[in-house]
Amino acid sequence: MFITLVAVFAVSTLASAALGGSVSQCEPASNPGYSLDVVERSIGPGGGAVISKANGTSSFDYSFTAAHFPGRTEEEQDGLVVRVGSNTRRPWFTGFAVVRRLAGSQAFEHVDSSKMLIDCENINSSAGHPTALRPCADDPRIVYRAADKTYYMTYQNASGLEYGSTRITWIGTSQTPWDRNSWTYHSPTEIGLSPRYNHTAGMSIVLQDGRAPKPKHVAFFMTANTAGALYAATSTDLLHWDVGTEPWCAGRAGHFDHGGIAAGPQAERLSDGNLLYLYSIDNVLACQSSSCGKCGVNCSDPAASCDGGGRCIDGRCSLGWMILDGNDPLKVIARATETLIFPTLPFETGQGQAPPFQTPWVVFTTGLQRVGVDKFVVWYGAGDTNVGAARIKVTVPAPRHHG
Numbered sequence: 128m129f130i131t132l133v134a135v136f137a138v139s140t141l142a143s144a145a146l147g148g149s150v151s152q153c154e155p156a157s158n159p160g161y162s163l164d165v166v167e168r169s170i171g172p173g174g175g176a177v178i179s180k181a182n183g184t185s186s187f188d189y190s191f192t193a194a195h196f197p198g199r200t201e202e203e204q205d206g207l208v209v210r211v212g213s214n215t216r217r218p219w220f221t222g223f224a225v226v227r228r229l230a231g232s233q234a235f236e237h238v239d240s241s242k243m244l245i246d247c248e249n250i251n252s253s254a255g256h257p258t259a260l261r262p263c264a265d266d267p268r269i270v271y272r273a274a275d276k277t278y279y280m281t282y283q284n285a286s287g288l289e290y291g292s293t294r295i296t297w298i299g300t301s302q303t304p305w306d307r308n309s310w311t312y313h314s315p316t317e318i319g320l321s322p323r324y325n326h327t328a329g330m331s332i333v334l335q336d337g338r339a340p341k342p343k344h345v346a347f348f349m350t351a352n353t354a355g356a357l358y359a360a361t362s363t364d365l366l367h368w369d370v371g372t373e374p375w376c377a378g379r380a381g382h383f384d385h386g387g388i389a390a391g392p393q394a395e396r397l398s399d400g401n402l403l404y405l406y407s408i409d410n411v412l413a414c415q416s417s418s419c420g421k422c423g424v425n426c427s428d429p430a431a432s433c434d435g436g437g438r439c440i441d442g443r444c445s446l447g448w449m450i451l452d453g454n455d456p457l458k459v460i461a462r463a464t465e466t467l468i469f470p471t472l473p474f475e476t477g478q479g480q481a482p483p484f485q486t487p488w489v490v491f492t493t494g495l496q497r498v499g500v501d502k503f504v505v506w507y508g509a510g511d512t513n514v515g516a517a518r519i520k521v522t523v524p525a526p527r528h529h530g
Contacts, residue, residue, distance in 0.1 A: 153357070153376035153449070153459040160524030161450045161461040167518035169472060170233070170504065176474040176513035177506075178209060178238055181481065185238035187211040188483045189218060192508030194267040194392065195494040196278055196304055204228045206305060207494070207506070208267040208280065209238055209514060213251045218485060218511070219285060220263045222247040225305050244307050247286075257286035265294060268493050269304070270332045270393040272365065278304045279365050281330035281346075296320055296327040296348060298366060319360070319368040324350055329493070332365065333394040333402060333456045345456045347375075347390055347404075355387040357406075359457055375457060383418050383441045383466050384408045391446075392495040395503060399523045400453035401460065405467070405505065407491040409444050417441050425478075442476075443488035445469035446507070468505065468517055475509040485511035 171177040178190045191210040198205050204227045212221035223244040226236040236242065247263035248256060257263045265283040272279060280299040287293040298318050301309045315321035328349035335342035343361045346368060350358065356374035378384040384406075391405035410417040416424035418441040419433030433439055446468045450461040470488045473479040477487035487510060494506025501521040509515045 153462070154379070155459050155461055158461040160522075162522045163448055163463070163467055164520050164522070165468060165517055166502075166520050168468075170516045170518060171474075175472070175515075176509060177516050178207075178235070178514035179474060179512070180483075181474070181513070184235070185209070185211065186240065187224075187238065188213040188215065189221070189485060189512050190238060190508075190514045191221060191511050192266055192491065192493045193506045193514045194269040194280065195496040195504070195506050196269045197271055197496070199271070199276060199302075204230060205496070207235060207514075208244065208269060208304070210264070210266060210508075211238060211250070212247070214249055215483060217249065219265070220247050220249050220257065221265060221285070222250050223264055223267055223282070225307075227305055244304075244310070245282075257288060259286075259288060262286040262288070266329045266493050268329060268331050268390070268392050270334060272334060272336065274336045277302055279332060280304070280310075281332065281348075283328050290315060290321055290325040292326040294326060294328045295324075296330050298330075300366070313366055318366055319362075319370060320348070323370060323372075324348075326350060329390045330360075331390045331393055331404075331493075333404070333451070335456070338454055349390050357388055357390075376459070378408070382464065383445070384447050384463075386410050386417060388447065389444075389491065391492050392506075394451060394456065395495055395497055396453065397450070397521055397523055398501050399526070401523075402451040402453055402456055403495075403503070403521055404449045404451050404456075405492050405495060406447050406449065407444055408441065408447060408466075409491075410441060440466050440469055442466075442470035442490060443486065444491045446490060446492055446505070467519070468507070470509070472509075472515070474513045474515065477510050477512075480510075480512075483512065490515070 178184045189212050193207040193209045206227035209224045214220045224238050224242040225244045245264040248261040263285040265285045267282045269280045283294045298313045299310045303309045330346045330348035333345040346360045356377040359375045360368040360370040362368045378387045389407040394402040394404040416439035419439045424439050445466040447463040449459050452458040470476045470490045477484040489510050492507040496504040505517050
């Protein structure tokens with residue numbers, strides 16, 4: 128994310144009629160029985176952030192968000208790609224650090240300059256500017272494809288050096304993501320976004336290996352820095368994408384996501400074959416109580432209420448979810464009616480955390496980790512300053528028997 132977490136996703140020219148452009152296709156008629164529960168609100172030390180300068184786990188002022196990558200085997204350590212920066216004047220000038228989990232521990236390596244994968248020229252408030260050799264990068268999202276033992280990372284190049292844009296999506300590939308020299312980067316032109324889309328803000332991938340002899344993978348990507356509609360794209364190799372022009376999905380009037388939706392992490396397969404997809408919202412104007420129809424209500428205060436009663440349940444940025452059809456990810460079969468996680472903790476709201484703290488009332492996600500059957504850890508950015516993580520569980524409806 129940027130300080131504004133928004134999304135618009137591009138839709139592919141799939142043969143499926145679902146790509147026809149009607150946002151009604153992401154409005155399920157009913158929920159067949161799926162539900163999500165937060166099992167542990169924050170798994171960081173003392174119930175706080177997992178990565179933060181405030182708790183000594185990062186050397187950077189700002190740890191914006193993180194993408195999780197699994198090990199290639201059960202024995203290999205997993206890790207995080209963390210968006211980091213310390214430029215207080217231009218906080219959007221950021222890069223990526225890669226850290227691995229410490230053996231036998233729930234903790235990760237310390238996030239510091241020795242772990243840099245993409246090292247923006249002026250990440251620490253220097254007088255320099257981004258260069259082609261030291262570009263700036265935003266909001267990593269990673270998926271591991273077992274079929275070719277390769278990690279695919281989507282991210283935004285935020286250097287403003289090419290394509291007439293300050294944010295445009297690239298894809299990086301590696302089989303050893305902790306090794307800076309192992310990465311190959313694929314340009315917006317190569318992956319098929321440019322010239323049609325020269326301003327894009329991240330992409331999340333839905334793998335479809337095993338669903339057909341030559342499966343078409345799906346991606347959702349953003350075209351704006353403010354919340355909006357989602358679009359889709361399709362690919363057979365994850366590097367060359369067919370994109371379309373019509374929205375696939377959008378926010379809903381009268382719901383927490385009325386202001387639009389933003390790309391989440393990769394989709395993950397559930398026990399019934401369908402897919403969990405998380406997304407974020409952005410109420411844009413630092414309005415932590417948009418669900419009340421007004422700003423200024425402290426949503427983290429249990430005693431706070433909207434006019435006429437009821438809690439504000441969104442924050443500036445918060446998380447929603449969808450269940451996608453496992454065979455046709457462009458078909459939504461269930462969707463959240465309220466936020467899954469919204470800012471309530473000090474490292475998310477900024478209330479009570481010592482400066483520097485960037486953007487109050489923000490929770491947005493770019494990372495999802497499977498930890499069991501229908502059980503996951505959500506990795507999220509908090510206040511554009513810290514990285515948090517929460518455990519969730521999906522309840523999958525029992526199969527229906529006809530007879």
